[in-house]
Amino acid sequence: MNETLSLSAFWTLFAPSIAAALVAAAVCGVLGFFVVLRRVAFVSAALGQISGLGVATGFLLGTVFGLDPHEHTPVYLDPVMLAIVLSAGTSLLLASVSRVQRASPESTVAFAYITASALAIIVLASPKIVQESHEVTDLLFGSTVAVRREHLVELGVVAAVVLASQFFLFKDFLFVSFDPEMARTLGLPVRRLDMVLNLSVGVAVTVATRAVGALPVFGFLVLPAGAALLAFQSVRVVLIVSVLGAMFAAGFGFYLSAAFDWPTGPMMVVVAAAYWPIAALFRLAGGRQRA
Amino acid sequence: MELIRLEHAEIGYVKPLLAPLDLSISRGDRLAVLGPNGGGKSTLLRSLLGLVPLLSGRRVLPQGKPPRLGYVPQAHRADPLYPLTALQVVLQGRYGLVGVGRSPSKADRAAAVTQLGKVGLSEQADKPFRSLSGGQRQRVLLARALCGEPELLVLDEFTSDLDPAASAGLLAEVSGLAQGSGVSVMFVTHEISAAAAHASTVALVDSRRGVFESGPMAQVLTGERLSRLYGQKVQVERRDGRTVVFVESGDAT
Numbered sequence: 001m002n003e004t005l006s007l008s009a010f011w012t013l014f015a016p017s018i019a020a021a022l023v024a025a026a027v028c029g030v031l032g033f034f035v036v037l038r039r040v041a042f043v044s045a046a047l048g049q050i051s052g053l054g055v056a057t058g059f060l061l062g063t064v065f066g067l068d069p070h071e072h073t074p075v076y077l078d079p080v081m082l083a084i085v086l087s088a089g090t091s092l093l094l095a096s097v098s099r100v101q102r103a104s105p106e107s108t109v110a111f112a113y114i115t116a117s118a119l120a121i122i123v124l125a126s127p128k129i130v131q132e133s134h135e136v137t138d139l140l141f142g143s144t145v146a147v148r149r150e151h152l153v154e155l156g157v158v159a160a161v162v163l164a165s166q167f168f169l170f171k172d173f174l175f176v177s178f179d180p181e182m183a184r185t186l187g188l189p190v191r192r193l194d195m196v197l198n199l200s201v202g203v204a205v206t207v208a209t210r211a212v213g214a215l216p217v218f219g220f221l222v223l224p225a226g227a228a229l230l231a232f233q234s235v236r237v238v239l240i241v242s243v244l245g246a247m248f249a250a251g252f253g254f255y256l257s258a259a260f261d262w263p264t265g266p267m268m269v270v271v272a273a274a275y276w277p278i279a280a281l282f283r284l285a286g287g288r289q290r291a
Numbered sequence: 292m293e294l295i296r297l298e299h300a301e302i303g304y305v306k307p308l309l310a311p312l313d314l315s316i317s318r319g320d321r322l323a324v325l326g327p328n329g330g331g332k333s334t335l336l337r338s339l340l341g342l343v344p345l346l347s348g349r350r351v352l353p354q355g356k357p358p359r360l361g362y363v364p365q366a367h368r369a370d371p372l373y374p375l376t377a378l379q380v381v382l383q384g385r386y387g388l389v390g391v392g393r394s395p396s397k398a399d400r401a402a403a404v405t406q407l408g409k410v411g412l413s414e415q416a417d418k419p420f421r422s423l424s425g426g427q428r429q430r431v432l433l434a435r436a437l438c439g440e441p442e443l444l445v446l447d448e449f450t451s452d453l454d455p456a457a458s459a460g461l462l463a464e465v466s467g468l469a470q471g472s473g474v475s476v477m478f479v480t481h482e483i484s485a486a487a488a489h490a491s492t493v494a495l496v497d498s499r500r501g502v503f504e505s506g507p508m509a510q511v512l513t514g515e516r517l518s519r520l521y522g523q524k525v526q527v528e529r530r531d532g533r534t535v536v537f538v539e540s541g542d543a544t
Contacts, residue, residue, distance in 0.1 A: 037372050168392045175383050178373050185340055185362040186387030186439060193391070233374050233419050 010258055017212075020147040020155055021250035021268065024208035025220045027159045029246035030166050031201050032225030033239055038177055040105045041222045043094065046113035047087045047205045048214040053116045054083030056123040063128040084206050090116075091202030095194040151211040158207045162200045173197050174235070212265070216253075219269035220246040227275035231282045245275055292318045294358040294443050294475060295339060300348030302331065302338040307346050308498035314339065314505055316443060316475055321466070323486035323493050323508075324479045327521055330497035332479045333365070333447055339477070340445060359387065361436030361474075363429070363449040371421045377431045378416040381407050384438030406434040409468065425452045429461065437468060444469055446478040458482065462489055483525075487512055487534030495520045 011018065035041055058079025065077065090112055123129075166173070176183045176190045177197075184190050208217045224245030228238040253268030296315040301307035308331040316322055316339075324332045337343040340360060341350060352358075361384065382395055382403040389395050395403075407416055410430040415423060420431060429449055436444055446465065450458035462478075466489040469476045480486055486493055486508070493512050494505035497520055504511055512534065517525035524539040 037370075039372075171386070171394070172391050174375075175386055178370070178375065179383070181342055181364060182362055182383065182435070183386070184342060185360040185445075186384075187357065188386060188391060229372055229374065234376075235374050235379070238374050 007255075010255060014254065014258065016149060016152050017147040018251065018254055020152045020211040021216065021254055022247050023152075023155050023159045024212045024217060025246035025250035025268075026243055027162050027204050028208060028217060028220035029224055029243035030163065030239065031204055032221040032223075032246070033229075033242050034173060034177060034197060035201060035221050036225045036229055038105060040094070040109050041226070042106070042109045042113060043091075043201060044205050044218045044221045045214075046109050046116065047090065047202055048209055048218070049113055049116035049120060050087050050090050051083040051206045051209060053120040053123065054086035055079040056120050056129065057086075058082040059129045060123055060126055080210065084203060087202040087206040088199055089202075091198035092195050095191070095198040147211050151207075154207050155211045158204055162204050165196060165200060169193065169196065212250075216250070216265040216268045219272045220249065223269070223272035224249065224275055227272075227279035230276070231279035246272065249275075293353040294318060296351040296353065297339060297345070298349040298351055300338065300350065301346040302334050302343070303346055303498075304334070304343065308334060309496070309501065309503045311348055312503045314494060316477060318442065318475055319473060319491075320475045320477075321469065321489060321491045322475075322477045322505075323490035324477065324496055325481075325483060325486055325493060325517075325520065326496035326502070327499075328481075330499060330502075332496050335494070335496055336445060336447055336477065336479055358442040358475075359439060361439055361441030361444040363432045363436045363444075363446045365448045365451060373421065375420045376417050377412060377420050377423060377427075378403055378407060380420045380431050381434045381438050384435035387439050402440075403434075403438050406438040407431070409437070410434045410464070426457050426461070429453065433461070433465065437472075437474075441474055443475045443477065446476065446480075448479050448481070451481070459485065465489075483512070483517065483527075483536040484534060487527075487536070 035043060056079075058077060058081070061077050061082075062079070067077065094108055094112065172183075172188060172193050173196075176188060176193045180190050180194075183193075205217055205221070208220075225238070225242040228241040228245060232238045232241060249268050249272035253271040254264055256262065256271070257264040257267040294316050296313070298313055299311040300313070301311050302309060312335075314335070324335060326332045334343060338345055339350070340362065341357065382400065384406070385395055385399040385402060389399055404413070404416065407413055410433055412427060412430055412434070415427060415431075420428065423431065429452070433446075433449070436446075444465070450461050453461065459482075462480075462482075462485050465476065465478075468474075476489075478486075478490075490508050492506060493508050494503070495511060495516060496503055500520070500522070502520055504516060512527060514525050514527045517527065517536070521538070526537040526539070528535045528537070
């Protein structure tokens with residue numbers, strides 16, 4: 001262990017990266033509540049692939065239009081912008097398809113994941129952009145320990161919007177997730193609410209992935225919320241535990257990674273994964289009946 | 292006062308299930324929808340609610356807006372993941388009145404508590420919805436439907452998972468609650484006796500035989516029509532103000 005790594009030194013060294021990881025974890029902790037309840041846990045993985053497709057397509061289009069990928073590109077050909085638009089569009093599409101009879105959420109997400117993966121590989125195999133693959137990876141998965149300032153700002157803005165929408169619409173999101181038919185009979189705009197929620201997930205996952213990486217975002221989205229739902233019976237408690245659990249996994253995972261010189265993203269996921277057996281034990285002990 | 296009307300409506304998902312039909316519900320009506328399994332009863336109900344678009348014809352809202360609806364679906368398969376209490380589920384019935392983006396007030400919460408009490412589940416208020424028995428869950432959903440102060444209460448075979456005694460008791464409760472508050476009720480049921488006991492009008496629906504008839508209970512609920520509907524001989528007798536139904540095995544002819 002690196003015994004000289006005090007908490008203050010740890011913060012000084014990695015402040016922007018720690019802040020990005022904590023913000024990404026908080027947003028994913030809230031959104032994960034709905035992702036797990038709606039049984040679309042792999043939506044994060046699918047959106048990661050779709051972001052990849054967007055970035056790769058952006059580079060390919062740039063070469064088609066004779067642009068240097070290292071120079072400033074018009075916004076409509078910016079790989080990151082294409083990734084966000086494609087992820088947001090797919091999220092909206094998933095919201096529509098999920099209401100189609102006989103289309104299960106799992107198979108719809110799997111369809112998006114497989115198709116985007118295949119297309120991204122095909123686009124990346126193009127000889128025109130093969131030398132840019134490291135750029136694509138950097139844009140896609142960011143670097144957990146070296147977060148760029150602009151990524152942190154982007155993440156902060158997206159987090160503020162997502163958390164504000166959750167603050168005002170949480171009860172409505174929960175209702176349309178639990179019983180969309182009843183919600184429609186009461187006149188709630190079910191489709192629009194679904195779209196807002198899915199759009200939140202799509203944009204948040206894309207931006208958070210760029211800032212801290214795909215694996216931790218997937219972990220923050222699924223593991224704390226899943227464990228909290230396993231252990232507790234109250235919406236409020238589940239939500240608080242999910243958010244705090246994700247943030248703790250981000251902070252403690254980061255610290256362990258820095259202290260032991262282990263990979264950062266995987267360490268965060270390992271900490272979050274530890275919640276599951278704890279939650280299962282808590283449930284077996286009857287704690288769920290009380291909380 | 293008329294609340295909602297289907298005019299020359301073709302109902303179904305891809306192909307029409309029945310010839311174009313007309314159906315109207317007015318304030319105070321208690322409409323029972325009867326018919327064999329898979330005959331289109333639930334599709335008719337969902338079309339009337341606007342959950343399934345009409346293939347042709349019109350869904351007319353004489354008040355210029357949909358009536359306030361209270362909907363109780365067929366035995367609700369409570370998703371065991373959702374950590375909602377019985378009271379939180381009932382409170383959802385107020386969300387149409389509360390509005391999107393707003394929090395329920397103390398009055399909304401009080402209304403939910405009152406409705407839960409009316410269906411006899413006050414003590415279950417903080418219990419997880421998913422841990423309740425089938426009958427208790429249906430009562431919670433009934434309380435939720437009533438909590439929104441509906442003008443039209445729509446019940447889709449909501450007692451199908453209950454034993455006959457519980458089913459009859461719950462239907463009687465609904466009838467009493469509805470009559471007490473002047474709410475119109477539309478209910479899909481397989482229990483002809485229940486329809487006779489609680490309905491003022493009856494609709495007979497069977498897409499396979501192309502049957503759709505509706506009208507006053509005494510006029511529609513006859514042995515001849517029910518025999519045609521179910522393809523089995525059905526006798527209807529009225530004794531001491533009660534309607535007794537006998538279904539005989541074998542073909543109606």
